[in-house]
Amino acid sequence: MIVAPDVLGLIGNTPLVRLKRASELTGCEILGKAEFMNVGGSIKDRAALSIIRKARASGALKPGGTIVEGTAGNTGVGLALVGAALGHPVVIVMPRSQTDEKKRAVRLHGARLIEVDPAPFASPNHFVHYSRRLAEELNESEPNGAFYADQFDNPANREAHYEGTAPEIWKQTDGRVDGFICAAGSGGTLAGCAAYLRERNPEVRIGLADVPGAALYSWFTDGVLKGEGSSITEGIGVNRITGNLEGLAVDHPYRIEDAEFLPILFDMVKHEGLSLGPSSGVNIAGAVRMARDLGPGKTIVTVLCDAGQRYASKVYDPAFLTARDLPTPDWMTGR
Numbered sequence: 001m002i003v004a005p006d007v008l009g010l011i012g013n014t015p016l017v018r019l020k021r022a023s024e025l026t027g028c029e030i031l032g033k034a035e036f037m038n039v040g041g042s043i044k045d046r047a048a049l050s051i052i053r054k055a056r057a058s059g060a061l062k063p064g065g066t067i068v069e070g071t072a073g074n075t076g077v078g079l080a081l082v083g084a085a086l087g088h089p090v091v092i093v094m095p096r097s098q099t100d101e102k103k104r105a106v107r108l109h110g111a112r113l114i115e116v117d118p119a120p121f122a123s124p125n126h127f128v129h130y131s132r133r134l135a136e137e138l139n140e141s142e143p144n145g146a147f148y149a150d151q152f153d154n155p156a157n158r159e160a161h162y163e164g165t166a167p168e169i170w171k172q173t174d175g176r177v178d179g180f181i182c183a184a185g186s187g188g189t190l191a192g193c194a195a196y197l198r199e200r201n202p203e204v205r206i207g208l209a210d211v212p213g214a215a216l217y218s219w220f221t222d223g224v225l226k227g228e229g230s231s232i233t234e235g236i237g238v239n240r241i242t243g244n245l246e247g248l249a250v251d252h253p254y255r256i257e258d259a260e261f262l263p264i265l266f267d268m269v270k271h272e273g274l275s276l277g278p279s280s281g282v283n284i285a286g287a288v289r290m291a292r293d294l295g296p297g298k299t300i301v302t303v304l305c306d307a308g309q310r311y312a313s314k315v316y317d318p319a320f321l322t323a324r325d326l327p328t329p330d331w332m333t334g335r
């Protein structure tokens with residue numbers, strides 16, 4: 001019998017899928033790591049599992065202790081299901097601006113959800129600071145204490161990708177990977193995969209797909225942290241060097257506008273049967289740019305972080321798009 005011992009066995013070991021149009025367009029093999037196939041529906045299940053396993057092992061999280069985290073949503077889903085499987089109550093803090101679908105997903109995995117108004121990182125009301133304070137308070141008041149997952153600065157996040165995502169990619173491609181690119185939220189995926197792949201082959205090129213409003217593109221091109229503009233994406237775009245990003249070097253930084261990745265995202269639905277979240281669109285757009293810079297014949301891997309369903313009320317809603325002067329595909333409007 002081949003049986004997963006529990007729900008935690010349904011995290012990781014995701015397939016790689018060839019992205020047909022992106023590959024044909026560029027003459028490269030552009031491959032997507034199908035992270036939407038994790039049990040909680042996103043790449044962040046891996047980080048959640050790694051953070052909680054390591055916190056339990058070190059004693060930072062006690063048996064029955066409460067898990068607290070601030071998140072755009074996907075980490076909250078991962079922590080909710082990992083916490084439930086291991087006997088921990090989970091409290092999730094999310095900015096109100098994130099999709100209802102993600103908020104519901106957090107709740108229907110059994111976590112308590114607290115919504116806060118969006119605030120700049122410098123404000124004490126930013127969801128990261130709010131959740132850290134809440135963890136400190138609950139650590140005093142809860143019988144088994146509380147643990148702050150701290151996905152942005154806890155290295156157990158990037159280790160999930162160094163120990164899981166990247167070795168899987170290496171094996172699935174027989175080591176024939178020329179480039180890896182993705183966007184950064186906490187930076188765990190990018191930094192963890194970059195470290196492992198470069199260790200295996202120092203020639204592997206690492207790309208960053210950054211969105212307007214995020215500061216990493218300017219950091220890796222000019223050495224200054226400057227974020228201008230905005231993006232309709234969620235879960236990506238960071239304005240500081242998080243603990244997980246520390247020490248990362250990027251060979252190919254790109255800035256990807258909404259108008260650049262949306263047609264790619266919608267083509268994926270129409271022509272490849274893959275309905276993905278907006279960060280996956282940014283990642284594929286970045287992979288296409290990187291393929292043009294590296295030249296034909298290369299193999300470039302990117303990440304399909306979550307599925308379109310989580311954004312039905314936004315990126316997949318024609319009214320949302322037209323209100324922002326963004327392209328709406330015919331299949332979406334039924335025309």
Ligand code: PMP
Pocket residue numbers: 042043044072073074075183184185186187188189190234235236277279280305306
């Ligand atoms: N895409 C989505 C949809 C996400 O939720 C996240 C994490 N917030 C990311 C990409 C970025 O992943 P990471 O935190 O590893 O940088």
